[in-house]
Amino acid sequence: MTDTIVSRLFTTIQDRKDADPTTSYVASLHHAGLDKILEKIGEESLELILAAKNYQADGLPEAIVSEMADLWFHSLVLLAHNDLTPQAVFEELNRREGISGIEEKQARSLTHSE
Numbered sequence: 001m002t003d004t005i006v007s008r009l010f011t012t013i014q015d016r017k018d019a020d021p022t023t024s025y026v027a028s029l030h031h032a033g034l035d036k037i038l039e040k041i042g043e044e045s046l047e048l049i050l051a052a053k054n055y056q057a058d059g060l061p062e063a064i065v066s067e068m069a070d071l072w073f074h075s076l077v078l079l080a081h082n083d084l085t086p087q088a089v090f091e092e093l094n095r096r097e098g099i100s101g102i103e104e105k106q107a108r109s110l111t112h113s114e
Helices: 005-016 025-032 034-058 061-081 086-096 101-113
Strands: none
Touching (some): 005 025, 005 086, 025 034, 025 061, 034 061
């Protein structure tokens, strides 16, 4: 993985995974378990949705950017919790590049129905 903010942040998340949960937010999430991490992702998703809806009225992009950053952060925590990496996601996005979203979704539904 190249040296990007995502890779640096993910390295920090991995480093803090087994830290003291009383001194590390990341460690507290891992210590609380998968349900807590998923709860945070749900919360951040809803906050992003609300920020996007409010953007139509207030025109302030900062809320969308901030909530997206929170969602990405917690998504990285989920990857680390499951011993997965952002690289796996990048590879999947690369695989999908150039494929119609409609075609890709249809292919997934055929695979899941078998």
